[in-house]
Amino acid sequence: MNRQAENFYAGDLFGELHQADAAIDAAPARLGWSDYxxxxxxxxxxxxAAAWLAEHYGFPIILLGLLIGLAMSFIASVEVTAPGLDFASRHFLRAGIVLLGLQVTFAQVAGLGWIAFAGTMLVMACAFAAAIVAARWAREGREAGILAGGATAICGASAALALYGVIGRDRLDRARFSVALVGVAVASAIAMSAYPAIAQGIGLTDKQAGFLIGASVHDAAQAIGGAYSYSDHAGADATVVKLARVAMLGPVVALVALWLGRGEGGTNSAWRKVAMPWFIVGFFLLLAVNSVVTIPEALTGPALTLSKALLLLAVVATAMRSQLGLLIEAGWRALVPVAVASCASFVVALAVAILAID
Known part of the structure; x- marks a missing residue:
């Protein structure tokens, strides 16, 4: 990439600041709130704007946020906006991931039963493996497969954001990340409408349909909403299955961090190899607290809303800093891992639902 064409500020999802070589010394040592x-x-x-459009027209809010952010990517060339966009993509992302820990408990995961839990883990593993194989076939690299596989297997955009935090911009550029995020959002929206209809067409029971939808639709809200459109019983089962997948966010991100090892600006010390990102530790801590203490709905409800808002802000900020030229350069190959992982997730979930779920 021609560094002279880069913005004054550019950064990965967590916003480590990088300047053009000629302007490094001119960077302010400290920034005040007025700068952000x-x-x-x-x-x-x-x-x-994305939230208003999603509410009034029924489109996925993350997808709308991505598209609006990409349409406004010219904003990133305005120097004064860089610190604020950087702050949103870094701090809002981490806080949003931590707050997701209040939405699931260990008891909910245990309540699945070993057959449904094993089936859910099988679906996740197959989606992850399929994405990595597809990324290699499409010559997109291992990291693109990890991102697509994790987003498909766990919880869509939230997982993609968390995984990109440990992958880093040095391994996967923002353009391919944005393309993958768009692909995940579109695939999840299609699945929410198509999977209940397919389940109805082949005569699945409520429990089977709940497992199929909960185990294969990427986004949590769309998985639960799609299952409830089938039946209340299917919706309740899908909620537990989906929450079990969300609970795997921490372990999967931690394993990916160990697998990839040294990242951008990181070290290769023994501590860095075993340490989890702090926001994943925070996710685990809130999950543990939520598992042993009954937290009232008056707190968990607003926490979920705040988490979604923070993640939306992080997505929009990241999209605004993506260069459209690089998006075009990424092309259709960047969507292959997401498409293959989505198909694998559906096929395996359907097989488990028919063969193992009564």
């Missing part, structure tokens, strides 16, 4: 404000305002307005 322009970027945060622009990002917030775009996110509110």
């Amino acid at each position: 404000l322009p970027g945060l305002v622009v990002c917030s307005v775009a996110s509110l």
Whole structure:
């Protein structure tokens, strides 16, 4: 990439700042809140627009946020917005991931029963493996497969954001990340509508349909909503299956961090090899607290809303900093891992539902 064409500020999802070589010394040592404000305002307005459109027209909010952010990617060339966009993509992302820990408990995972739990883990493993194989075939690299596989296997955009945090921009550029995120959002939206209809057409029971939808639809809200459109019983089962997948976010991200080892700006010390990202530790801590203490709905409900809002802001900020030229260069090959992983997830989940779920 021609570094002279880069923005004054550019960064990976967590926003480590990089300047053009000629301007490194000119970077401010400290930034005040007034420096962050322009970027945060622009990002917030775009996110509110995505939320309004999603509410009134029924489109997935993450997909709308991505598209609006990409359409406004010219904003990243305005120097004054860079610190705020960087702050949103880094801190809002981490906080949003941590708050997801309040949405699931160990008891809910245990309540699946060993057959359904084993089936869910099988679906996740097959989706992950299929994405890595497809990425290699498409010559997109191992990291693109990990991102697509994790997003498909766990919880869509939230998992993609968390995984990109440990993959880093040095291994996978923002353009391919944005393409993968769009692919995951589109695939999840299609699945939410198509899978209940397929389950109805082949005569699955409520429990089988709940497992199929909960184990194969990427986004949590769309998985639960699609299952409830089938029946209340299917919706209840799908909720537990989906929450079990969400609970795997921490372990999977931790394993990926160990697998990949040294990242951008990182070290190769023994501690770095075994340490989990702090936001995953926070996710685990809240999950543990939620498992042993009954947290009232008055707190968990707003926490989920806040988590979604923070993740939306992070997605929009990241999309705004993506260069459209690189998106075009990424091409259709960047979508192959997501498509293959989605198909594998559905096929395996359907097989488990028919053969193992009564």
